[in-house]
Amino acid sequence: MRPSFFHHLHPPTIPTAQARWRHTLAAGGTAIFLMLILGVTGILEMFYYIPNPEEAALSVQTITYLVPFGGFIRNLHYWSAQLLLIVSAIHLLRVVFTAAYSHPRRFNYLLGLTLFVIVILLDFTGYILRWDVDICYPLLTGTNLLKTIPLIGDALHRIAIGGGDACTSGLLRMYVWHIFGLTLPVIILGVWHAFRVRRDGGIAVPPPQVRTDNARISRNELVRREVLAMFVIGIALILLSSFAPAPIAPAMPTTPAAIGAAASQSARAPWFFLWVQQMLKWGDPFIFGIVIPIGILVLVALIPYIFPKPADSDIGTWFPKSNRFAQITIGLVSFIVILLTLLANAK
């Protein structure tokens, strides 16, 4: 068979171990697939979305209720974005639990972590673009958090939303950050991340001299598996988008007096920031909203640098003995974030 363009994107053969479902969980590949869907559906939404406080929520309603297949396109964008967060988290957990971050992949681990952070910001800015009554307090508290940072806080606030009052202004900045300022870095870092996977010797498995399993698969087989994964995720997305509509709320009023009355009905953060909202109930916003979340991020980023290097023969195996500390760290972080989210949900 003559290889097609898509086959040519892959190495001629790779070790079988690198392409086992139970090893990769297909998380990284799924993330790329979801990003492609997000790009296409996002561009389609841009044909109708109007980034102006008076018209934004109405244009979202136009897409959702009037444009043929508009609701479906919006649902696809929404569900791909939510799944991307989950899949990215699974990808990160897989990499730590299988010691895949180990040298020479430490730099790529940082690239991936940066991508994860930008994806979270993309989810947040995308949520803000609804510009309905649900987004006022999350935007207000989120941007006021920036202001609590000593010295650079006010400048960061202006860089994020251009200053002014969070619920009547700031939409244009959120729009440009969403479709350009955050998306462009994701494309550049994403391509770099994928390139580094290949440059660093493919998905992490023990180096050839200590490898016990020397079976290899061809790129035809690899592409077949990728297509199968895309097919399964695609079906799941189509089902979700057909039966579970993306959230939408009444448009944000344009006068401050009316905003106050409408916004108070929903003071809930989007689900991926509920854990931060829960911590903010405990005290000082700078400590609980900035220092601790960034501290957690730094801790996760340092995993490949502060803990003992996992044994070569352990790389790419689940829960190996030689990287216990890393497993415990990421496990604790995940446990705390999930627990806080549940706590926030309970009230």
Add this chain to the structure above:
Amino acid sequence: MNVTQWKNKMTDLSRRDFLKLIRNGFLYLSGVLVTGGLLRFLSYESEPKRKTEFDIGSADNYPLGSRTSIPEIPALLIHTESGYTALSLTCTHLGCTLEPNETGFACPCHNSSFDEAGNVIHGPAVKPLQVLRIEITDDGNIKVFTA
């Protein structure tokens, strides 16, 4: 380190390495300058400044003993024997608008609560509610200042 040691160090650096050092220095410098310029470009305050002065109409609209919510500030105008007081209803924790309840005011975002006088009942807020400056204009209107 004395002068001869310095001299030896200097001669250790070949012409090629010296030029490389200069080149990299310029590259880093221009990177820093471009980043700084970009951040300054983005930090311009493009959105209109928050309003800080509110004319809330004639003082006669707020009779003695009244407590009137002014949602556009947001604040509560209290008229007692000792005069007018405007109590800010912006939470001192992260800026959500407070809602009245049985004991005073509560924040819908992070559950801070304040008594009727604006003192913290329980956190996360630490600071009491701000008492806003008031002016009565010549034509008898009340002006509230948030800054």
